[in-house]
Amino acid sequence: MKTALVIEDNDNNLELISFILHARGYATRSAVTGLDGVAEALRERPDFILLDIQLPDIDGIEVARRIRAAEGWPPVPIIAITSFAMAGDRERVLAAGCNGYIEKPIDPLRVMTQIEDVLAQA
Structure with missing residues (x-):
């Protein structure tokens, strides 16, 4: 089973994203701060x-x-x-090392397709 690390500080968003991932057969780990997310990513290798x-x-x-x-x-x-959607935000995020960019609020019916599209290209 593939594992996703969700680094999200909003409980509602974390719960929604985790629910969607679980429904599609993914295991999840989570972190609510950036520092905890880095530590979890390096320790668990999702x-x-x-x-x-x-x-x-x-x-x-x-x-x-x-x-x-x-x-x-x-x-x-x-x-x-x-929710960053200002001019240049997408480019800054991608330049920092992200493979994809999905805007909030997420569409629960489309988000897995968006995630899987990025994963297929990565």
């Missing part, structure tokens, strides 16, 4: 990461940079799921 950008300590861009900079890190797909 198959992919869903990453909120606005986190209470370090932001998701820094999380992605730290994961990508970790020595010996295999190229795990990182997908930003964020």
